[in-house]
Amino acid sequence: MDVKALQYVRIGAKPELREVDKPSPGAGEILLKITASGLCHSDEVVMSYPEDVYPYPLPMTFGHEPAGVVAELGEGVTGVDVGDSVIVYGCWGCGVCAMCADGSENLCLRGMVSPGLGRDGAMAEYMIVDDVRHLVPIGDLDPVRAASLTDAALTPYQAIKKVLPRLVGGTTTVVIGAGGLGHVAIQLLRTLTPTRVVALDLGDEKLAFAREMGAHEALESKPEAADRIRELTGGRGADVVFDFVGIDPTGDLALKSVGVGGAVVLVGAGGGTVKVGLMSAPFDVQVSTSLWGRRKELLELVEMAKRGDVSIETKTYPLDDALRAYDDLHEGRVRGRGVIVP
Numbered sequence: 589m590d591v592k593a594l595q596y597v598r599i600g601a602k603p604e605l606r607e608v609d610k611p612s613p614g615a616g617e618i619l620l621k622i623t624a625s626g627l628c629h630s631d632e633v634v635m636s637y638p639e640d641v642y643p644y645p646l647p648m649t650f651g652h653e654p655a656g657v658v659a660e661l662g663e664g665v666t667g668v669d670v671g672d673s674v675i676v677y678g679c680w681g682c683g684v685c686a687m688c689a690d691g692s693e694n695l696c697l698r699g700m701v702s703p704g705l706g707r708d709g710a711m712a713e714y715m716i717v718d719d720v721r722h723l724v725p726i727g728d729l730d731p732v733r734a735a736s737l738t739d740a741a742l743t744p745y746q747a748i749k750k751v752l753p754r755l756v757g758g759t760t761t762v763v764i765g766a767g768g769l770g771h772v773a774i775q776l777l778r779t780l781t782p783t784r785v786v787a788l789d790l791g792d793e794k795l796a797f798a799r800e801m802g803a804h805e806a807l808e809s810k811p812e813a814a815d816r817i818r819e820l821t822g823g824r825g826a827d828v829v830f831d832f833v834g835i836d837p838t839g840d841l842a843l844k845s846v847g848v849g850g851a852v853v854l855v856g857a858g859g860g861t862v863k864v865g866l867m868s869a870p871f872d873v874q875v876s877t878s879l880w881g882r883r884k885e886l887l888e889l890v891e892m893a894k895r896g897d898v899s900i901e902t903k904t905y906p907l908d909d910a911l912r913a914y915d916d917l918h919e920g921r922v923r924g925r926g927v928i929v930p
């Protein structure tokens with residue numbers, strides 16, 4: 589039987605909606621009927637890779653924020669039942685190395701693969717999941733709102749948890765980029781900490797959105813924003829800066845905004861760097877990167893979503909309109925997360 593999938597076929601070209609064979613689960617695998625699939629800016633990053641660095645097979649179905657219903661169990665699969673509503677933890681590690689043993693499959697020492705980033709993903713009617721451990725049941729949660737918990741929430745959640753002890757009362761945290769990841773970061777900071785949140789983005793609409801999500805202040809992302817942050821903090825600078833854009837100008841802005849002994853966490857994959865030198869950055873600043881998150885943390889987020897502690901703003905599109913969804917993402921027309929509903 590033929591089913592639809594949005595596939596990346598030719599490097600540098602737009603993805604194509606194609607008819608493909610309905611996949612069939614092998615031993616240990618699970619077939620999901622997709623209920624929702626979030627669009628991440630990282631898909632754009634993948635589409636920008638030239639041929640000599642493009643790391644994945646072709647054609648490849650996009651979609652690394654999957655939600656679905658268990659449609660068929662491969663041989664030997666136990667632990668879920670046909671009909672269960674699930675989301676998919678997208679860091680598929682080896683399951684054996686020290687990082688995987690610790691639950692950090694995102695940092696698998698043998699290199700992880702992901703649906704939509706190496707394997708066929710969720711921008712399709714059906715998708716194969718490699719192992720039951722990568723399924724997270726969501727019960728009655730709306731799959732459209734839950735799909736992006738797998739990345740747009742999990743990635744900022746892990747990034748914030750790493751610096752959580754810093755974010756005590758009286759602190760200030762800067763969030764650069766209030767898009768798919770950033771709008772969840774703002775909510776998480778408000779739920780998990782007493783810190784003051786200052787969001788930086790481009791344009792009045794994005795700034796209004798950031799305030800709606802809980803930012804105490806929202807500033808146009810330009811070099812002068814660093815002065816305003818110094819002013820707000822009595823000259824000290826921010827305690828923590830999260831960069832969800834990751835280009836050179838936001839890296840510079842992060843370093844100009846952070847205070848002595850503060851922390852900068854780089855999450856955005858824009859190809860930029862945070863240029864740290866002893867005399868060219870605040871003393872004792874800690875700069876780190878953060879990649880996706882742990883499986884256990886996704887379970888924590890599902891509980892938070894059930895209690896209303898975090899909620900993803902979505903703009904939905906049918907699978908037939910997936911290309912328009914990518915155009916909207918590219919043009920900055922998405923408030924929160926674009927989600928394909930096949």
Ligand code: NAD
Pocket residue numbers: 627628629630631633739743764765766767768769770788789790794809832833834837838854855856857858878879880917920924
């Ligand atoms: P998005 O497009 O939904 O959001 C990006 C936001 O940044 C938008 O609101 C945009 O207006 C804003 N922005 C653009 N330029 C800006 C600037 N100069 N200053 C301030 N704001 C600016 O993207 P997303 O899906 O949230 O992803 C954000 C970044 O994180 C991307 O680079 C993506 O590839 C990366 N990412 C990294 C991980 C990881 O594990 N580290 C995981 C997912 C995504």
Ligand code: ZN
Pocket residue numbers: 628629630631652739
């Ligand atoms: Zn992503």
Ligand code: ZN
Pocket residue numbers: 681682683684685686687688689693695696697698699
């Ligand atoms: Zn591993």
